[in-house]
Amino acid sequence: NAGVTQTPKFQVLKTGQSMTLQCAQDMNHNSMYWYRQDPGMGLRLIYYSASEGTTDKGEVPNGYNVSRLNKREFSLRLESAAPSQTSVYFCASANYGYTFGSGTRLTVV
Amino acid sequence: QKEVEQDPGPLSVPEGAIVSLNCTYSNSAFQYFMWYRQYSRKGPELLMYTYSSGNKEDGRFTAQVDKSSKYISLFIRDSQPSDSATYLCAPSPNAGGTSYGKLTFGQGTILTVHP
Helix, strand or coil, X not given: CCCEEEECCEEEECCXXXXXXXXXXXXXXXXXXXXXXXXXXXXXXXXXXXXCCCCEECCCCCCEEEEECCCCEEEEEECCCCHHHCEEEEEEEEECEEEECCCEEEEEC | CCCEEECCCCEEEECCCCEEEEEXXXXXXXXXXXXXXXXXXXXXXXXXXXXXXXXXXXXXXXXXXXCCCCEEEEEECCCCHHHCXXXXXXXXXXXXXXHCCCCCCCCCEEEEEEX
16 A cells, blocks of 8 residues: 655755656545645645645745646646755645655755 | 744653653644654654543553643653654644645654663
């Protein structure tokens, strides 16, 4: 049982480059989330999708876009990466309780 | 004021100690209170959850909620080196299901249990 799968696990970008973080879940959950985790800041919600076809902004959406491709997949896109987006990104899906992926460590230089 | 406040520590204790981890919150709508454990370089995993005020015990772990003071605690008895992790509190107004909302997490407390 894979749970929540995130790709890639590590990435280094140059300022201004774009990339898409992929997330897929196999638990038939309706809700999916993208968080970023920074030292001393805890987990902060970027975007979430309560169900297929809907997306909403979280606490820190600026500089990001999302796509809920289908019930299984929820991607996060950085259009023009900035050093402030250096972080660990976690995808989660939820029914009763959250299930998190293992994270993507992103460094923007 | 943040909606959920948690002392980030770090907290270092000897093996066998009783550990107390705490959070405060400001939103009176919170009814469900979850604790997540996060090992280094891993995603958080649900450890325990409680509903409303009171205690819930699961093995060496006890979750306690005092809604009157908006205070959440997690106690670990007979702590083990394998308990070394970051612990995050996460209160919520919803239990789950299709109406599951967004969780607000505390900053996390880094715990180290040394042999």
